[in-house]
Amino acid sequence: MKNYLSLLLLFSIIVSGCSIKDKRTTDSFSFVLAADTRAHTGDDINMFRGVCEAIKATGNEAFVVSPGDIDPPARVLYTLKKYLNEDVIWYPVVGNHEKETPEDMAWLREYNKNGNTLPNIVNEGPASTKETMFSFDYGNSHFVILNEYAADSCDNCTSGDINDMIYDWLKKDLEKNKKKNIFVFGHEPAYPMPDIENQRFRHVHDCLNQYPENRDRFVKLLEKYDVRAYIVGHTHNYSIVKINDLWHIDAGHARGDGDKGARSTFIRINVNGDKVTYDTYRINQETRKYELTDTGVFS
Numbered sequence: 001m002k003n004y005l006s007l008l009l010l011f012s013i014i015v016s017g018c019s020i021k022d023k024r025t026t027d028s029f030s031f032v033l034a035a036d037t038r039a040h041t042g043d044d045i046n047m048f049r050g051v052c053e054a055i056k057a058t059g060n061e062a063f064v065v066s067p068g069d070i071d072p073p074a075r076v077l078y079t080l081k082k083y084l085n086e087d088v089i090w091y092p093v094v095g096n097h098e099k100e101t102p103e104d105m106a107w108l109r110e111y112n113k114n115g116n117t118l119p120n121i122v123n124e125g126p127a128s129t130k131e132t133m134f135s136f137d138y139g140n141s142h143f144v145i146l147n148e149y150a151a152d153s154c155d156n157c158t159s160g161d162i163n164d165m166i167y168d169w170l171k172k173d174l175e176k177n178k179k180k181n182i183f184v185f186g187h188e189p190a191y192p193m194p195d196i197e198n199q200r201f202r203h204v205h206d207c208l209n210q211y212p213e214n215r216d217r218f219v220k221l222l223e224k225y226d227v228r229a230y231i232v233g234h235t236h237n238y239s240i241v242k243i244n245d246l247w248h249i250d251a252g253h254a255r256g257d258g259d260k261g262a263r264s265t266f267i268r269i270n271v272n273g274d275k276v277t278y279d280t281y282r283i284n285q286e287t288r289k290y291e292l293t294d295t296g297v298f299s
Contacts, residue, residue, distance in 0.1 A: 026139045027139050027140040027271065027272070027273045028139075028271065028272045028273070029061075029062040029138065029139055029270075029271055030059065030060070030061050030062065030268050030269060030270045030271070031061055031062050031063050031064065031065060031138075031268075031269050031271075032055055032061045032063075032064045032065070032266055032267065032268050032269075033064075033065055033066075033067065033231060033249070033251040033266060033267040033268075033269065034048075034051055034055070034064055034065075034066050034251070034254035034266045035066055035067045035068065035069065035232075035233030035251035035252060035253060035254055036067075036068065036069040036070075036095070036233045036234070036236055036251075036252070036253040036254065036255060036259075037051075037066065037069070037070055037076050037079075037253070037254050037255050037258075038069055038070070038071050038097065038255060038258065039071065039072070039075075039258075040255035040256060040257075040258030041072075041075035041076050041078065041079040042075055042078070042079060043079075043082075044256075045256075046256045046257045046288075047255060047256040047257065047258055048076070048079050048254055048255055048256060048258075049079055049082075049083050049256075050256050050264075050283070050288070050290075051254045051255075051256060051264060051266050051290070052079055052080060052082075052083035052084040053083050053084075054266065054281060054289070054290035055084055055266055055268075056083070056084050056085070058268060058279075058281065058290075059268070061268065062089070062138055062139075063088070063089035063090065063091060063138070064080060064084070064088060064089070064090050064091070065090075065091045065092075065093065065143075065145075065185055065231070066090070066091070066092050066093060066233075066254075067093045067095075067185050067186065067187055067231055067232050067233040067234075067251055068092075068093045068094060068095025068096070068097075068098070068186075068187030068188075068232070068233045068234060069095035069096065069097045069098070069187065069233055069234065070092050070093075070095065070098065071095070071097040071098055071101055071104050072101075072103070072104060072107070073092055073098070073104055073107050073108060073111070074107055076090070076092070077090055077111075089118075089119060091118065091136070091143070091145055091185075092108060092111070093145055093146070093147075093185050093186065093187055093233075094108065094132050094133075094147040094148070094149055094150075094155070094156070094187065095187040095233060095234065096149070096160060096187065096188075096234070098156075099149035099155075099156040099157075100156070105132075105155065105156050108131065108132055109131040109132065109155075110131075111131075112131045112132070112134070113131065114130070114131070115130030115131050115134060118134070118136070119136070120136040120137055120138055121134050121135070121136045122135055122136055122137050122142075123135040123173050123176070125147065125150070125169060126150070126152070126165055126169050128150060128151065128152055128153055128154055128155055128165075129147045129150035129154075129155040131155070132145075132147040132150070132155050133145060133146055133147040133150060133155075133166070133169070135173050135177075137179055139271065140179055140180045140181060140271070140273070141179050141180065141181040141182070141183065141271055142177045142179035142181070142182045142183070143182075143183050143184075143185070144170065144173060144174075144182070144183070144184045144185065145185050146162075146166060146170065146184065146185060146186040147166075148160050148161060148162065148166065148186045148187055148188055148208070150165065150166065151163060151165060152165050159206075159210065160187070160188045160206075160207065160208065160210065161208065161210070161211045161214055162208065162211075162214045162215065162217070162218040163214065167214070167217065167218060167221065170184075170218075170221065171221060174221070174225040174227075175225075177225070180273075180274060181228050181271060181274075181276055182225060182226065182227045182228055183227070183228055183229055183231060183269075184222060184227050184229070184230050184231070185230075185231045185232070186208075186230065186231075186232050187232055187233055187234050188203075188207040188208045188232060188234050189203075189207045189208065189209075189232045189234060189235060189248065189250055190207070190208045190209070190215050190218065190219050190230060190232075190248060191207075191209065191243065191248060192204055192207045192209065192234075192235055192250075193235070193237065193239035193241060193248070193250060194237060194239065195235075195237035195238055195239065195252070195262045196237075196238055196239050196240070196294070197238075197262070197263065197282075198261075198262060200237055200261055200262050201235075201237070202235045202236060202237060203234055203235050207234060207235075219243075219246060222246050223244060223245045223246050226245070227246060228247060228276055228298050229246070229247040229248070229249050229298060230246060230247070230248050230249070231249045231251060232248075232249070232250055232251070233250065233251050233252075233253070234250070235250055235252075236252060236253040236259050236261065236262055237250055237252055237262050238250060238251065238252030238262065238263070238265045238267075238280065238282070238294075239252075240278065240280070240294070240296070247298055249267070249278075251265065251266075251267055252264075252265035252282075253265065254266050256283070263282040263283050263285070264282065264283040264290075265280065265281065265282045265283075266280075266281050266290070267279070267280050267281070268280075268281070275297065276297070276298040277295065277296065277297050277298070278294075278295065278296055278298070279292055279294075279295050280292070280293055280294035280295070281293065282294075
């Protein structure tokens, strides 16, 4: 009887350990994109709060990524915690409005203090930007958060570019990665696109295309390492397009009525092993509900 109980206890420990490991290394999960919220956060249901409540209604997510222009970031985190999930994991990306606002940059540096406060980080950025540029792993996937306004001596002093410092760090990060799916986040599109519905065009000439040689070098690097998607914000327009072997996603804006020139949007990216899909939700201005408007597979 004693031996039987010992074996039963051992079996329970093994099963429990396997369950914990499976949860940590899951190959089936979702994450959400919510960009360009800016000052339209807080308790107004017609702004980012409405987006958070809609995200909550569509299912669980492992984490949320905001590809820039989240000024002020403290208000975004407040809204996420209150109306989505108190335990939400949020990865913010530096946008042009943060880089020009000292208190935003100070908050972001403290949020990921010493470059390793956020969960699952595997590579810190260069010394000048270790709090605001990093990569992390989740399940079978690798995620890279770029600060496109950083240089050797600062984390907020360029006009948006993939300069040598950023390129060299990214190249080393991708070389070391062993995960199957790779997603790279920045704020500025490589190729600014119009909104998929009303064809509104913004920031036509002041994205990464300001520096076409660096932009082209960057895109080729992402293609070389089979990155699934380069995910951005900045234009407030939603678009998703595959150019050569790389998907480019502009997440639009998640500020509700804060920008009526294009519909407020959030995107759920679903990872299921090697298969990666997306579900895009946009507000119906008449019903005030977020509806599934676009789906697809990253082939």
